[in-house]
Amino acid sequence: MKKRTLKVFVDFDGTITLEDVGERIFRRFGCAEKTDKIIENLLSDKISSRQCWDELCNSVENANKKELDNFIDSIDVDPTFVPFVKFCGDNEIELIVLSDGFDFYIKRLFSKAGLTGLKYYSNTLNVNEDGKLTAEYPYYDSGSPTSANCKKNHIINHSSDDDCTIYIGDGNSDKDAAQYCDFIFAKNDLLKFCSKEKISFYPFKNFIDIQNKIIELMNKKNLRKRHHAQLKRKAAYLAE
Ligand SMILES: [Mg+2]
Numbered sequence: 001m002k003k004r005t006l007k008v009f010v011d012f013d014g015t016i017t018l019e020d021v022g023e024r025i026f027r028r029f030g031c032a033e034k035t036d037k038i039i040e041n042l043l044s045d046k047i048s049s050r051q052c053w054d055e056l057c058n059s060v061e062n063a064n065k066k067e068l069d070n071f072i073d074s075i076d077v078d079p080t081f082v083p084f085v086k087f088c089g090d091n092e093i094e095l096i097v098l099s100d101g102f103d104f105y106i107k108r109l110f111s112k113a114g115l116t117g118l119k120y121y122s123n124t125l126n127v128n129e130d131g132k133l134t135a136e137y138p139y140y141d142s143g144s145p146t147s148a149n150c151k152k153n154h155i156i157n158h159s160s161d162d163d164c165t166i167y168i169g170d171g172n173s174d175k176d177a178a179q180y181c182d183f184i185f186a187k188n189d190l191l192k193f194c195s196k197e198k199i200s201f202y203p204f205k206n207f208i209d210i211q212n213k214i215i216e217l218m219n220k221k222n223l224r225k226r227h228h229a230q231l232k233r234k235a236a237y238l239a240e
Pocket residue numbers: 011012013014015169170171172
């Protein structure tokens with residue numbers, strides 16, 4: 001039997017970094033109280049992710065590119081992520097980062113960690129001359145309100161039915177996308193969501209846990225795909 005190709009999709013904020021960088025930026029450069037209120041509205045499904053980012057951008061009066069860069073430089077990626085990227089490369093496992101955050105800090109943090117050339121999809125943030133922030137959503141899909149960058153579409157575009165797909169995430173923007181993958185690694189809000197919805201998943205603390213589990217999966221003779229993920233993928237194809 002043909003060995004299945006493994007594909008890994010990973011969230012960024014709170015998964016590759018230990019804290020939510022996007023949220024921290026708006027708490028620091030906008031208003032902490034307003035930021036909390038806007039995020040609360042997102043988490044209770046009162047607003048979509050895109051509305052959430054637009055409102056957060058509007059809450060910033062005066063941002064400065066240099067101060068933003070310095071702030072981002074005070075943050076690190078999870079140190080266990082770097083060897084995990086090497087592990088995937090050594091084993092020819094394609095790794096794609098799917099973020100509902102913004103390109104400018106993802107790129108900067110990857111470069112700081114020596115991770116150049118990693119494939120990622122995210123939203124775009126512009127720091128304008130007048131100190132205002134504006135966001136762009138090149139991968140927006142109105143059918144996916146929980147993520148302004150439609151993660152599900154990237155998963156479908158980057159995998160075939162023969163591949164075995166793995167999703168790694170922690171939060172709101174992962175809830176829909178993770179269900180299109182065969183294996184889910186979850187922590188925090190995504191873990192609670194999967195438990196509540198009875199979606200099978202592996203809990204994780206860091207990328208060492210994930211790597212060990214993937215080695216176990218690679219050693220299995222017959223990797224079973226998740227039936228519900230197949231049904232979701234099929235429905236998505238038919239809807240196109
Ligand atoms: Mg996250």
